[in-house]
């Protein structure tokens with residue numbers, strides 16, 4: 001994960017366990033506390049490289065798992081990977097084709113390259129969360145669940161309000177595996193209403 005990821009104890013634990021990144025523990029905790037994934041679910045993972053969430057997802061479901069990232073993801077048995085920008089309509093079309101009809105869960109751990117300028121980085125991260133939500137609304141099955149990586153800050157409230165328009169149950173959740181002092185907060189959205197703000201649902 002580049003130089004942002006120092007070799008702290010969670011990192012060392014993850015490497016020992018065979019995970020590709022320490023982020024695996026964030027998803028494991030999210031699942032344990034929020035039960036977003038059921039066995040048999042078909043899942044799309046946005047911003048999936050290097051692939052530790054995909055490793056966790058593979059163990060949680062027998063359904064189809066699709067990982068998408070700007071960067072290549074080293075091959076993983078039983079996982080479909082797509083290299084591309086998930087906001088690109090052509091990439092979205094490929095995801096739809098691979099999903100072949102039913103997506104029960106969308107998880108997004110996507111984050112932009114950080115510039116170090118706090119408010120600029122937060123605005124871009126929130127924008128990416130909005131993009132993930134807009135896309136998820138076009139592929140998720142009604143009743144489906146979603147996880148969106150986000151950051152606390154002035155725009156966080158707007159994003160969570162937007163998510164609430166589309167899901168019956170929504171909460172912010174900070175994982176213990178997140179770095180100390182980080183504003184990182186995941187939005188846990190359950191029970192998709194099936195509405196898409198007038199946008200077409202191609203599936």
Ligand SMILES: C[S@@+](CC[C@H](N)C(=O)[O-])C[C@H]1O[C@@H](n2cnc3c(N)ncnc32)[C@H](O)[C@@H]1O
Pocket residue numbers: 020021023024046047048049050051052053054068069070071084085086087109110111112113128
């Ligand atoms: C924190 S990493 C994800 C770690 C991953 N969950 C794991 O467990 O290995 C964030 C990823 O988001 C990706 N990303 C950012 N914007 C993206 C976009 N528009 N489309 C696809 N991937 C994106 C980055 O390339 C980066 O690999």
